[in-house]
Amino acid sequence: MIPLRESLRLRAHFDEVVVVFDACRDVLSYATDGAWLDKPNAAPRSGQVKVFSSFASKTGKKAKEIDFGGRVS
Amino acid sequence: MTQAFLAGAKGYAADENGVVYAHNLRAYLYAAVKDKLGSDFEPDFDDGVDPGTPWELFRAPRRLPKIVIKPVNLTAGKAMFRKRGAAPLEIDLAAGVQGIEVPYGYYALTLPDGTERDVTAAWEEKVVEV
Numbered sequence: 001m002i003p004l005r006e007s008l009r010l011r012a013h014f015d016e017v018v019v020v021f022d023a024c025r026d027v028l029s030y031a032t033d034g035a036w037l038d039k040p041n042a043a044p045r046s047g048q049v050k051v052f053s054s055f056a057s058k059t060g061k062k063a064k065e066i067d068f069g070g071r072v073s
Numbered sequence: 074m075t076q077a078f079l080a081g082a083k084g085y086a087a088d089e090n091g092v093v094y095a096h097n098l099r100a101y102l103y104a105a106v107k108d109k110l111g112s113d114f115e116p117d118f119d120d121g122v123d124p125g126t127p128w129e130l131f132r133a134p135r136r137l138p139k140i141v142i143k144p145v146n147l148t149a150g151k152a153m154f155r156k157r158g159a160a161p162l163e164i165d166l167a168a169g170v171q172g173i174e175v176p177y178g179y180y181a182l183t184l185p186d187g188t189e190r191d192v193t194a195a196w197e198e199k200v201v202e203v
Contacts, residue, residue, distance in 0.1 A: 016130075018130065020074065020075060020078050022074045050121050050128055051119070051121040052095050052119070052120055052121045052130065053121065054074065054078060054102055054116070054117075054119075055117040056106075056117075057117065058115045058116075058117045059117075061115065066110065068076050
């Protein structure tokens with residue numbers, strides 16, 4: 001999730017990025033990349049890109065679904 | 074959290090001028106998610122701005138959450154509903170069910186017997202049985 005957000009920021013195609021990560025944040029040792037091999041180069045304006053991030057839980061924790069009148073979210 | 078985000082963006086996190094700032098959305102999401110899922114649930118937000126630098130995310134007419142006081146066990150006497158630092162609102166429980174529209178945030182409801190209940194205003198409607 002973080003690489004996706006950072007990739008968007010580094011490429012600077014957008015001035016503003018708002019991301020909603022509504023998911024669990026399990027730490028999966030078998031799925032961890034030691035290095036980010038395809039990390040994009042930082043565009044000159046990447047430092048000015050504003051990013052709003054929202055996560056359903058803290059790192060390593062589970063998210064939770066509840067019923068909103070027939071819709072689960 | 075998706076529902077909280079949508080509600081906030083649609084106006085529940087807007088200020089009186091109809092602007093949803095990043096820092097307000099962050100505060101709203103925190104209150105809304107914890108209100109639905111419980112205080113032991115910890116969402117995580119980064120509003121991406123330096124303190125004192127407002128970032129206008131969305132524009133939407135402000136919507137106010139409604140707190141519905143529903144007398145079930147306490148059907149007489151006065152209750153006081155207030156936000157920290159603000160003047161309390163007196164509620165006559167004998168008048169039956171009544172709704173109060175307030176800006177999102179954390180409130181306290183003091184009942185006639187002196188007990189106090191914490192009330193979070195975030196969603197369209199929240200029923201508080203007393």
